[in-house]
Amino acid sequence: MNIDWTVTPASLWFLLGVLLIFSEFVFPGIIAIFFGAAAIVVAIILFLGFDLSFNVQILVFAALGAVLLLLTRNRLKAWFQGASSKGQHGVEVLPIGTQVVASEDFVDGGGLVHYSGARWNAESAEPVSAGQHVWITGRRGLVLQVSPRPPGQ
Structure with missing residues (x-):
C-alpha cells in the first residue's frame, strides 16, 4: 500500500x-x-x-x-x-435557585463556583466542599451567595 x-x-x-x-x-x-x-x-x-x-x-x-x-x-x-438575562444597565441577572458546582473547598465561608462556563467568587454561611452542588441564593457585587440547600428549604 x-x-x-x-x-x-x-x-x-x-x-x-x-x-x-x-x-x-x-x-x-x-x-x-x-x-x-x-x-x-x-x-x-x-x-x-x-x-x-x-x-x-x-x-x-x-x-x-x-x-x-x-x-x-x-x-x-x-x-x-447558556442563556442569561440582563437587568438594568445591562448587568447580568443570575437566577436565584440556579444550581452551580463548587470548584474548591470553601475556606472561611468563601470559595469559587462554576456558573455558565465561568468561575465566580462565592460565599456561603455553611461549609461547602469541592465538587458539591450548591444553589445561588443571592449576589453581592461580583460575589455569588450560595447555599448547599435549595432556596426555600
Whole structure:
C-alpha cells in the first residue's frame, strides 16, 4: 500500500478549519468556529475540483466567514454560552435557585463556583466542599451567595 502524502491546498484549508474550530475551546468567543467552517467549505470546493486562485480562495474564506459570523453568531451564542438575562444597565441577572458546582473547598465561608462556563467568587454561611452542588441564593457585587440547600428549604 502506497500512501500519497502530498500536501494540497484543499488539505491545508481543511487543517486550518479544524484548527480554528478546536481553538474555540481554548479561546472561547464564538468567532473562530465560523471561520473554521468557512475554511472547511473552501477545502470542499477545492476537493470537488474547482480551480480557484489563491486570491479567490482567500476572498471566499473571508466573505463566507464574515457572513456566517454576522448571520448566525447571536442565534448560536446562547446555545454555546447558556442563556442569561440582563437587568438594568445591562448587568447580568443570575437566577436565584440556579444550581452551580463548587470548584474548591470553601475556606472561611468563601470559595469559587462554576456558573455558565465561568468561575465566580462565592460565599456561603455553611461549609461547602469541592465538587458539591450548591444553589445561588443571592449576589453581592461580583460575589455569588450560595447555599448547599435549595432556596426555600
